[in-house]
Amino acid sequence: MSEERIHDLVIVGAGPAALTAAIYTTREDIDTVIYEKGVVGGLAAVTDIIDNYPGFSEGVRGLELADSLRKQAERFGAVINLGEVLAIKNQGKHKLLDTTDGDILAKTILIATGCDYKKTGVPGESEFYALGVHYCATCDGAFYRDKKLVVIGGGNSAVQESIFLTRFATHIDLLVRSTIKASDILQRELQSYIDSGKITVHLGVSPKEIVGDEQGVNKVVATNDQGEEVIFNTDGVFVFIGLKPNTSFLQSSLVSLDKFGFINTDANLETNIKGVFAAGDVRSGATMQIASASGEGATAALKIREYLEGRLHNPKIAELEVIP
Amino acid sequence: MVKNITIFTTNTCAYCQMVKKYLTAKNMGYEEVNLDDNPHRRAEAHALSGAMTVPVTVVTKTDDSKEVIVGYNLAKLAPAVN
Numbered sequence: 001m002s003e004e005r006i007h008d009l010v011i012v013g014a015g016p017a018a019l020t021a022a023i024y025t026t027r028e029d030i031d032t033v034i035y036e037k038g039v040v041g042g043l044a045a046v047t048d049i050i051d052n053y054p055g056f057s058e059g060v061r062g063l064e065l066a067d068s069l070r071k072q073a074e075r076f077g078a079v080i081n082l083g084e085v086l087a088i089k090n091q092g093k094h095k096l097l098d099t100t101d102g103d104i105l106a107k108t109i110l111i112a113t114g115c116d117y118k119k120t121g122v123p124g125e126s127e128f129y130a131l132g133v134h135y136c137a138t139c140d141g142a143f144y145r146d147k148k149l150v151v152i153g154g155g156n157s158a159v160q161e162s163i164f165l166t167r168f169a170t171h172i173d174l175l176v177r178s179t180i181k182a183s184d185i186l187q188r189e190l191q192s193y194i195d196s197g198k199i200t201v202h203l204g205v206s207p208k209e210i211v212g213d214e215q216g217v218n219k220v221v222a223t224n225d226q227g228e229e230v231i232f233n234t235d236g237v238f239v240f241i242g243l244k245p246n247t248s249f250l251q252s253s254l255v256s257l258d259k260f261g262f263i264n265t266d267a268n269l270e271t272n273i274k275g276v277f278a279a280g281d282v283r284s285g286a287t288m289q290i291a292s293a294s295g296e297g298a299t300a301a302l303k304i305r306e307y308l309e310g311r312l313h314n315p316k317i318a319e320l321e322v323i324p
Numbered sequence: 325m326v327k328n329i330t331i332f333t334t335n336t337c338a339y340c341q342m343v344k345k346y347l348t349a350k351n352m353g354y355e356e357v358n359l360d361d362n363p364h365r366r367a368e369a370h371a372l373s374g375a376m377t378v379p380v381t382v383v384t385k386t387d388d389s390k391e392v393i394v395g396y397n398l399a400k401l402a403p404a405v406n
């Protein structure tokens with residue numbers, strides 16, 4: 001055990017859900033420690049411009065929003081540790097978190113670990129990772145100035161990131177397995193790039209193999225909906241085919257997951273384990289937006305406060321509370 | 325012992341910010357090469373890391389040996405600078 005102290009709350013992840021929760025809990029003097037294995041700000045930090053987060057009439061850069069959320073949480077005393085939570089164990093009154101910095105104890109846990117990019121699984125994808133196959137446009141797009149790209153996917157992320165990548169690439173082939181599923185507003189924006197010849201959309205096309213040599217990727221072999229082979233010559237491939245929940249660290253925890261691996265919660269955002277809550281994209285039924293992740297973070301924080309005060313599972317006290 | 329540290333970054337790269345924050349928290353100075361401002365140095369970053377990604381952190385030791393860390397990878401960065 002690296003630390004004997006029992007924290008009121010340990011939050012796993014430091015995306016918008018976690019940071020919002022921490023703003024609420026630390027303002028109420030609930031001792032809150034956050035663990036983040038990647039980027040503080042989560043997926044919001046790796047998004048170029050966020051146009052639909054309320055309060056920013058002209059949109060806001062993802063990095064800027066992430067930084068403000070972090071500063072706001074730290075202003076009230078949230079402690080952000082850069083490390084990964086490897087497992088959690090319910091020890092009745094307390095919970096134990098196994099982290100890369102050692103074990104830590106908590107009265108409550110908020111799981112706000114969001115999602116990670118799915119992989120296509122086609123040959124060449126892992127071999128050429130970071131050598132022509134990428135999952136983060138804001139990180140790696142700059143390497144493709146004046147080059148040709150293939151983007152795989154047809155949802156909001158694929159369309160949004162293809163548009164971002166036109167800053168660098170001369171042309172983008174967008175390979176969509178079925179039809180474009182992005183929002184109407186993004187589809188309208190996409191149309192202007194199609195009209196200007198910057199992006200070509202190929203519907204009904206699935207990648208079969210990513211091919212390259214020691215210089216990097218040079219083509220994507222795909223099949224169309226007639227089963228014919230189609231070849232796209234390219235300098236790089238960005239994959240945005242959806243997200244999978246970051247819940248593998250919960251395997252031995254008995255936290256209930258749905259069939260896709262998202263965390264089941266009740267109306268209080270509490271899991272089947274008392275004192276363990278979940279919020280944001282990792283929660284079954286989440287709407288996968290920053291505003292809703294933040295909203296869930298706030299709700300979870302208020303429910304955690306009730307839990308710590310002994311009210312959440314004591315209907316008598318809760319009932320008395322609502323009588324004016 | 326660390327002699328100097330160079331980080332290759334871009335303006336939009338969140339993982340680059342994490343590397344910079346980590347080094348700042350450790351009171352370690354570094355030189356930043358922003359590839360958006362210095363596109364001619366992209367090939368150098370690529371040659372050092374073998375990858376088309378940022379951040380690339382080059383830790384030069386006092387004996388002039390170099391350790392190159394690709395991406396934001398605390399498991400590699402922490403021992404390289406400590």
Ligand SMILES: Cc1cc2nc3c(=O)[nH]c(=O)nc-3n(C[C@H](O)[C@H](O)[C@H](O)COP(=O)(O)OP(=O)(O)OC[C@H]3O[C@@H](n4cnc5c(N)ncnc54)[C@H](O)[C@@H]3O)c2cc1C
Binds near residue numbers: 015282
């Ligand atoms: C390309 C793209 C564009 C998007 N654009 C928009 C947009 O314009 N508007 C909008 O509202 N939404 C957008 N979204 C969705 C939005 O980013 C997410 O809904 C939001 O970030 C979810 O917040 P979260 O806090 O639930 O999870 P995340 O932001 O995913 O944060 C979870 C954090 O937990 C960390 N973590 C995971 N496992 C562990 C562990 N075991 N230990 C420690 N840390 C861990 C992760 O590293 C991550 O930082 C976009 C998403 C993508 C991918």
